[in-house]
Amino acid sequence: MSNSTKGSSRNPPKTGQAVAASDEAGEISLTRGENLVLVLDTPKGRGVFASKDIPAKTVLEVSPVLVLDPVENSEHICKTDLYNYTYNWPYMPPIPAKVQQEASPKSKITTTQAVIFGLGSMFNHSTMFQNVGWERDVTKLVITYTSLRDIKAGEELCISYGDVGRLTFKDADHARMEAEKDPDDWTDMLDIIDYID
Numbered sequence: 001m002s003n004s005t006k007g008s009s010r011n012p013p014k015t016g017q018a019v020a021a022s023d024e025a026g027e028i029s030l031t032r033g034e035n036l037v038l039v040l041d042t043p044k045g046r047g048v049f050a051s052k053d054i055p056a057k058t059v060l061e062v063s064p065v066l067v068l069d070p071v072e073n074s075e076h077i078c079k080t081d082l083y084n085y086t087y088n089w090p091y092m093p094p095i096p097a098k099v100q101q102e103a104s105p106k107s108k109i110t111t112t113q114a115v116i117f118g119l120g121s122m123f124n125h126s127t128m129f130q131n132v133g134w135e136r137d138v139t140k141l142v143i144t145y146t147s148l149r150d151i152k153a154g155e156e157l158c159i160s161y162g163d164v165g166r167l168t169f170k171d172a173d174h175a176r177m178e179a180e181k182d183p184d185d186w187t188d189m190l191d192i193i194d195y196i197d
């Protein structure tokens with residue numbers, strides 16, 4: 001993490017301060033912003049909102065994750081609603097002891113999903129209006145959420161879920177996106193022309 005703190009993580013940083021997981025071996029500072037509320041009935045279901053102004057680059061949350069076994073994920077979790085609360089995560093299969101003794105054991109990295117604990121699983125998606133960035137720490141098994149810009153009290157805190165074409169729900173921001181579209185932006189039209197080709 002670029003903004004890691006040094007020093008004892010037994011004195012954790014003040015919430016909302018621009019600091020992330022501690023580098024100290026075996027410990028991680030768990031940060032949660034003070035000025036966050038969970039609103040229960042938004043067009044996207046529950047959502048995280050700012051109750052006061054939040055400056056840019058504030059660490060809002062450090063959420064621990066549970067990395068799922070890929071088979072468990074594909075056979076069980078992805079058939080449940082829990083799947084909608086998981087993030088893509090790199091998966092390193094355990095290396096058998098015999099292979100570990102080789103000079104440079106090669107392990108095939110695949111991907112799986114991870115369940116995010118804490119507030120991390122409550123951030124909704126926005127394609128155009130996201131104000132929160134997130135970063136995986138695959139070693140410490142945490143995700144750190146940071147404000148991308150100054151956020152005003154009352155704004156929803158939204159992240160990007162990635163590839164818009166793979167969203168599993170109808171985007172509640174659709175009408176707002178249409179309303180704010182730049183009339184001179186011909187990108188959509190170019191997509192259509194590509195398909196016709």
Ligand SMILES: C[S@@+](CC[C@H](N)C(=O)[O-])C[C@H]1O[C@@H](n2cnc3c(N)ncnc32)[C@H](O)[C@@H]1O
Binds near residue numbers: 044084086168170
């Ligand atoms: C990780 S959860 C976020 C918390 C969720 N809103 C809740 O109440 O538990 C992801 C789910 O939130 C909803 N969601 C997130 N972003 C959305 C959006 N832009 N439009 C509509 N629904 C959204 C979808 O139902 C999605 O499967």
